[in-house]
Ligand SMILES: Nc1ncnc2c1ncn2[C@@H]1O[C@H](COP(=O)(O)OP(=O)(O)O)[C@@H](O)[C@H]1O
């Protein structure tokens with residue numbers, strides 16, 4: 001089963017008097033349980049693609065289905081709901097709420113959902129912090145954590161709602177290579193253990209070996225597709 | 226819970242800005258509270274110094290009376306006579322929201338100089354002394370002599386009138402047997418007590434042909450307890466003497482009086498004759514001596530004539546009360562109209578309303594300025610946190626969640642700093658009267674709410690302050706809230 005189906009997706013940005021064609025017709029199926037890497041040079045359209053799949057940006061034309069739902073026609077409210085329940089995000093930086101501790105950051109989406117009791121929320125969040133190896137840092141604020149530790153907390157938060165899909169736009173770009181690889185290994189483990197679909201973008205060919213599948217993007221088009 | 230925790234920690238994290246916004250809220254709330262206190266104190270002061278000392282809440286005048294300003298009108302402007310008083314008073318008193326009513330006479334009179342000299346001018350109130358004292362308890366302090374007894378004719382002079390008469394006429398007046406020179410105008414105290422007069426000859430100053438001059442005994446001197454420099458121009462006399470001076474005679478009285486030798490006096494002493502004579506002073510020789518006539522407030526035809534009826538209300542404001550009385554007069558076809566007190570005292574009322582308006586305007590301005598500064602600071606704070614807010618939105622926070630978060634932050638600040646401001650303002654209002662800040666200036670006395678600066682906060686005023694504070698904060702946070710809620714995840718990502 002495909003968790004994401006993309007048909008003829010284009011994205012244009014108006015820029016002054018001209019138009020930037022960030023995506024020029026993407027067709028793509030992503031099966032459930034994938035650990036897929038989107039690779040391409042800077043400016044090739046990786047971020048744009050991930051944003052549209054992640055329901056934080058809208059397509060210019062084409063169709064995008066996330067878990068059977070056509071997302072190009074949804075309202076802001078419905079997109080927000082989809083992000084909260086079905087999608088996890090890991091950004092390059094600015095991942096965490098600065099005033100919340102590591103544990104509270106992991107709890108955050110569950111509290112937004114408001115379905116589990118406080119005790120259950122805490123228990124589940126602790127489990128994920130344990131899984132990313134940071135239970136002993138649960139009280140630390142983001143500012144008191146290293147870059148790698150912050151990304152681990154972000155992974156725990158992305159997974160705590162049991163989403164169908166986790167998107168990570170260049171998650172290792174701000175980390176040294178050793179830490180970056182440990183983050184990718186963690187994603188690998190989570191993908192294997194939980195079957196969660198991961199899509200991460202990178203411009204670093206070094207990290208490709210962590211992906212189960214790879215697509216190359218260049219100038220808004222997929223290569224070899 | 227999550228929102229309050231986030232809000233509290235955000236405030237703490239950005240404590241510099243929190244203190245700035247909080248400081249504005251604090252100062253705003255403090256000034257707002259104090260300003261409201263001054264307005265309330267002033268209102269109560271006006272109530273005491275004007276409504277409860279001189280005018281009542283509503284003043285009823287004849288429907289022929291054109292000028293609203295019946296009390297402090299320019300010289301020579303006559304207040305129209307008010308007829309059919311028993312019907313009017315009956316209709317007014319039967320209203321549940323009317324507490325009491327009191328008819329009075331009021332007009333300008335001339336005090337004649339009995340030897341060579343200029344005459345003086347005097348506002349004269351014709352009253353039933355017993356009823357007037359009951360209507361305005363404690364309003365007038367007798368310092369020498371006494372009020373005339375019922376049925377007795379006499380004049381009660383406040384210090385202001387005495388001073389003015391001395392300036393125009395060069396004469397001073399005290400009741401017979403009163404020798405305290407301190408009761409004389411300051412400039413007159415060095416004069417011999419022998420020059421002090423115990424009687425005054427008053428002459429009506431109206432368009433009526435039947436005004437007459439009358440020799441009056443000075444019964445008492447004293448002062449109005451409030452706003453004496455203003456009310457002190459008004460001398461009080463028994464209503465019968467007043468009517469005689471004004472020439473307000475009932476049909477049946479007229480017949481009697483005209484047959485007496487007063488006919489003679491009146492014929493020669495009306496104003497036209499006086500002016501034709503080329504002087505006022507030499508006409509004093511033929512005055513009559515006042516003798517009180519027992520009032521006979523009987524049937525319609527013989528209703529005595531007044532000028533005004535003062536009305537005290539309960540549980541109804543002056544403006545609305547006057548409007549209700551007006552419609553009452555209309556339905557009963559009564560020849561009267563009602564004025565709220567502030568219209569009846571002319572420039573005094575306008576000034577009071579003006580000062581009150583200015584104070585409220587000041588509070589309103591404060592409101593707007595504080596609101597703008599707060600809105601600006603909050604909007605800046607929202608913009609600074611774009612990435613953080615956008616990230617929360619990406620993770621699944623709704624626009625409403627972000628709006629609530631901003632609201633929670635401002636509410637906390639408002640409760641904390643604004644609350645302290647209101648409470649401190651209330652303390653300041655409570656303490657100020659004990660500082661004994663005094664003024665002899667009548668205008669300031671109106672603002673001060675009395676001779677001592679006396680702002681006032683009743684429980685409902687305090688509630689109002691909190692309400693106004695809440696309103697400022699709510700209005701000021703609308704724009705920042707909407708700004709924060711419109712931040713999208715993309716705004717956060719674009720900043721990376
Ligand atoms: N908001 C935008 N406005 C205008 N052009 C944009 C905007 N975002 C991206 N682009 C352009 O779209 C193209 C793809 O950008 P992006 O998806 O960020 O590439 P990548 O993530 O691979 O570096 C680039 O040429 C970029 O300049």
Ligand SMILES: [Mg+2]
Nearest residue numbers: 046047048169
């Ligand atoms: Mg990018």
